[in-house]
Amino acid sequence: MSQILSPDLNPxxxxxxxxxxxxxxxxxxxxxxxxxxxxxxxxxxxGYGLPAFGEVSLFAQSxxxxxxxxxxxxxxxxMIFAVIFHIAALIxxxxxxxxxxxLEASMGLVYAGAAIxxxxxxxxxxxxxxxxxxxxxxxxxxxxxxxHAAFKAGMRYxxxxxxxxxxxxxxxxxxxxxxxxLAFNSFVTGDGxxxxxxxxxxxxxxxxxxxxxxxxxxxxxxxxxxKASAVGAVMLSAFTTKLAIYTLARGFAGLDALIVVGCVMxxxxxxxxxxxxxxxxxxxxxxxxxxxxxxCAIGIxxxxxxxxxxxxxxxxxxxxxxLFMSMGAVIVRVGTxxxxxLGGLHKSMPWTTIFCIIGAMxxxxxxxxxxxxxxxxxxxxxxxxxxxxxxxxxxxASAGVLVHSGIKIPxxxxxxxxxxxxxxxxKPRPKEAPAPMLIAMGLAAFLCIFIGxxxxxxxxxxxxxxxxxxxxxxxxxxxxxLLLFAILAFALLxxxxxxxxxxxxxNLDVDWFWRVPGRHLLMGVxxxxxxLWRFVWRGLCALNGRILRRLYIVxxxxxxxxxxxxxxYTALMTAVVFGVVLFSVYFY
Amino acid sequence: xxxxxxxxxxKSVWEKPGTLKAIWIILIxxxxxxxxxxxxxxxxxxxxxxxxxxxxxxxxxxxxALADHFPAFYALVGFVSFSFIVLxxxxxxxILMRDESxxxxxEGRS
Numbered sequence: 001m002s003q004i005l006s007p008d009l010n011p012x013x014x015x016x017x018x019x020x021x022x023x024x025x026x027x028x029x030x031x032x033x034x035x036x037x038x039x040x041x042x043x044x045x046x047g048y049g050l051p052a053f054g055e056v057s058l059f060a061q062s063x064x065x066x067x068x069x070x071x072x073x074x075x076x077x078x079m080i081f082a083v084i085f086h087i088a089a090l091i092x093x094x095x096x097x098x099x100x101x102x103l104e105a106s107m108g109l110v111y112a113g114a115a116i117x118x119x120x121x122x123x124x125x126x127x128x129x130x131x132x133x134x135x136x137x138x139x140x141x142x143x144x145x146x147x148h149a150a151f152k153a154g155m156r157y158x159x160x161x162x163x164x165x166x167x168x169x170x171x172x173x174x175x176x177x178x179x180x181x182l183a184f185n186s187f188v189t190g191d192g193x194x195x196x197x198x199x200x201x202x203x204x205x206x207x208x209x210x211x212x213x214x215x216x217x218x219x220x221x222x223x224x225x226x227k228a229s230a231v232g233a234v235m236l237s238a239f240t241t242k243l244a245i246y247t248l249a250r251g252f253a254g255l256d257a258l259i260v261v262g263c264v265m266x267x268x269x270x271x272x273x274x275x276x277x278x279x280x281x282x283x284x285x286x287x288x289x290x291x292x293x294x295x296c297a298i299g300i301x302x303x304x305x306x307x308x309x310x311x312x313x314x315x316x317x318x319x320x321x322x323l324f325m326s327m328g329a330v331i332v333r334v335g336t337x338x339x340x341x342l343g344g345l346h347k348s349m350p351w352t353t354i355f356c357i358i359g360a361m362x363x364x365x366x367x368x369x370x371x372x373x374x375x376x377x378x379x380x381x382x383x384x385x386x387x388x389x390x391x392x393x394x395x396x397a398s399a400g401v402l403v404h405s406g407i408k409i410p411x412x413x414x415x416x417x418x419x420x421x422x423x424x425x426x427k428p429r430p431k432e433a434p435a436p437m438l439i440a441m442g443l444a445a446f447l448c449i450f451i452g453x454x455x456x457x458x459x460x461x462x463x464x465x466x467x468x469x470x471x472x473x474x475x476x477x478x479x480x481x482l483l484l485f486a487i488l489a490f491a492l493l494x495x496x497x498x499x500x501x502x503x504x505x506x507n508l509d510v511d512w513f514w515r516v517p518g519r520h521l522l523m524g525v526x527x528x529x530x531x532l533w534r535f536v537w538r539g540l541c542a543l544n545g546r547i548l549r550r551l552y553i554v555x556x557x558x559x560x561x562x563x564x565x566x567x568x569y570t571a572l573m574t575a576v577v578f579g580v581v582l583f584s585v586y587f588y
Numbered sequence: 589x590x591x592x593x594x595x596x597x598x599k600s601v602w603e604k605p606g607t608l609k610a611i612w613i614i615l616i617x618x619x620x621x622x623x624x625x626x627x628x629x630x631x632x633x634x635x636x637x638x639x640x641x642x643x644x645x646x647x648x649x650x651x652x653a654l655a656d657h658f659p660a661f662y663a664l665v666g667f668v669s670f671s672f673i674v675l676x677x678x679x680x681x682x683i684l685m686r687d688e689s690x691x692x693x694x695e696g697r698s
Contacts, residue, residue, distance in 0.1 A: 147695055148692070148695060149691075149692040149695045149696065152692070270673050270677070271673065271676075271677040271680055272680070272684075274673060274674060274677040274678065274680075275677060275678060275680055275681050275684070275685070336698075344594070344600075346600065346602060347598075347600050383640035383641070383655075384640060386640055386641060386643060386644075388641050388644055388648050388651060388652055388655075391640075391641075391655065392651065392655075392665075395662070395665045395669070396665070396669045398669075399665065399666050399669035399670045399673065400669065400670075400673055402666075402670065403670060403673050403674065415602060418594045418598070418603075421594045421595070421598050422598070423594075423595050423598060424594075473625075473629055473634060474629050474634055474635045477622055477625040477626050477629055477635070478626065478635075478661075478662040479662070480618070480621075480622035480625070481619075481622040481623060481626055481660065481661075481662035481663035481666060482662040482663070482665055482666035483666060484615065484618045484619045484622050484663075484666070485619055485622075485623075485662075485663040485664070485666035485667040485670075486666035486667065486669065486670040487615060488615055488616070488619050488667060489666070489667045489670040489671045489674075490670060490674075491612070491615060493671065493674050493675075498674070498675065499674055500674070500678035500681070503681070503685070504688050504697075505681070505685045505686065505687070505688060506685075506686045506687065506688050506689075506690040506691060506696060507680075507681070507684045507685055507686070508683075508684045508685075508686060508690075509684075515691060
């Protein structure tokens with residue numbers, strides 16, 4: 001397909017430039033320019049054509065300060081991520097048509113552009129630039145949430161994201177010094193659990209691990225996303241972590257250790273999501289759990305598994321955005337997403353309820369919904385590779401998805417106990433979500449069902465050649481068994497009052513270690529350093545005073561140097577000096 | 589916040605006892621259907637057609653055989669996993685739960 005714009009122009013740059021422009025445009029033009037830029041960028045991307053399996057095209061090859069860089073690399077892995085990032089960007093613009101602030105609209109588009117440009121970057125240095133741009137632009141979206149808590153969360157987010165960038169830069173420098181190349185290809189060179197990674201590759205892996213929210217490195221996600229605005233959280237949910245999944249798939253496919261990491265990632269968030277009251281934080285844990293499926297698939301590393309990771313990332317971006325959008329609509333109408341304050345909203349927000357349920361059924365992987373056709377690729381890949389523990393944990397986590405996103409989100413927000421009864425509150429019920437939000441949710445819901453019903457269009461984009469049929473009798477039967485019996489368990493637990501009630505609370509996660517004792521330790525070090533400095537400064541001041549006093553004694557107006565000497569004494573001293581000089585000349 | 593009792597005229601169709609009863613019936617019927625479908629497929633040799641874990645031994649062998657050959661294995665996994673997550677997970681609150689203002693003061697309550 002021919003392109004109007006130069007193929008050397010990374011499509012993401014179009015969005016980055018448009019995003020900067022948005023900062024100075026009035027609201028209506030902001031939305032139109034943003035939507036137009038996404039259409040132009042997507043058309044430009046599609047103009048490259050869908051590459052054949054294994055085909056790689058490189059553009060914008062140049063030398064930057066002596067380093068050979070590749071501005072655009074088009075292959076199927078990059079393409080599928082660039083496509084879904086465009087879809088997410090468009091959904092974000094529509095969703096924020098009315099409610100996005102100038103800052104959110106502008107930085108949201110820059111952020112999307114950075115993610116797209118990063119996915120299409122052909123070398124590590126170019127990736128680093130977009131990696132950091134994504135971090136810097138997205139922190140403004142966190143801050144746009146407003147309030148001191150959002151500001152602090154944004155600062156923590158920024159520190160962690162920039163740290164990820166530093167690891168990437170350090171790894172890139174070491175990789176260049178080792179190999180003389182900035183090429184971004186697989187770093188896995190052996191068959192062991194850690195794939196004989198070089199030191200440089202380990203640093204790069206840490207960088208990707210931070211952004212992919214690996215266990216123990218994950219809390220920036222739950223900390224920051226729920227503090228963004230209704231619109232901002234939707235923007236944030238799509239890009240950072242999925243860009244990291246893309247980079248892991250490119251650089252570390254087949255690294256056995258990732259199977260274990262992925263399994264842990266899928267399993268542990270379900271427990272945290274269960275006890276969490278803030279439904280957007282539940283979604284953040286759910287996001288972690290979904291990333292675990294992708295990381296596990298990347299660790300398995302077969303073509304089927306990698307297709308599963310890419311397909312799952314694709315559908316996940318849509319249904320996760322849909323769930324975040326439904327909670328955002330609730331926040332816009334009610335002012336909170338806390339389960340204890342919600343319930344019964346299906347009566348006045350029926351469309352939002354329906355869209356949320358579609359998102360929930362998609363993430364839970366019901367047949368005919370998008371999650372069904374993608375997630376099972378990963379579990380099937382685990383079973384085909386005979387990785388029993390991974391298979392069991394992925395099944396366990398699939399039931400866990402139903403706990404937190406499939407049931408908890410729609411049930412507590414829209415059903416459960418009616419908190420908005422006019423006879424009790426004395427106020428009319430909350431209104432349905434604003435039209436632009438409904439349109440964006442409707443579009444995402446349509447895609448969830450369309451992909452679920454017509455998966456061949458998604459499969460046509462997948463990066464590797466692998467045989468897979470989504471709709472087989474045994475697959476449908478077994479998935480229905482898993483989901484329906486899990487729902488039966490939920491119904492019985494609620495009936496017998498064994499399902500825990502929602503409680504207003506702050507639940508601790510591993511970030512407690514650096515937010516409480518870590519902070520105390522840091523403040524102790526700061527205070528200790530300040531005390532030491534004060535001690536040193538006082539000593540220096542005292543020493544300085546003593547020196548000045550002594551100098552004053554000698555050189556002051558009353559000092560010995562300032563004393564007036566008698567003429568006789570002066571003549572005597574002159575004679576002595578002369579004598580010394582004469583002796584010196586005579587003897588030497 | 590306490591949950592107010594909703595007057596009858598404000599109840600939606602989803603809160604009517606008849607609807608809830610119908611949901612129970614559909615759910616149980618769905619469970620029976622899916623489990624029955626699994627047994628039917630197994631009888632036809634279409635479930636576990638490609639055993640994936642037959643090389644496993646010991647406990648892994650038992651679990652692998654369950655996964656490959658037990659027609660209601662996924663029903664068991666769904667029910668047990670969900671119940672375990674809910675029944676065990678809620679005890680985490682004893683360790684992890686703090687007041688909403690723990691990190692962000694009064695702002696954390698909003």
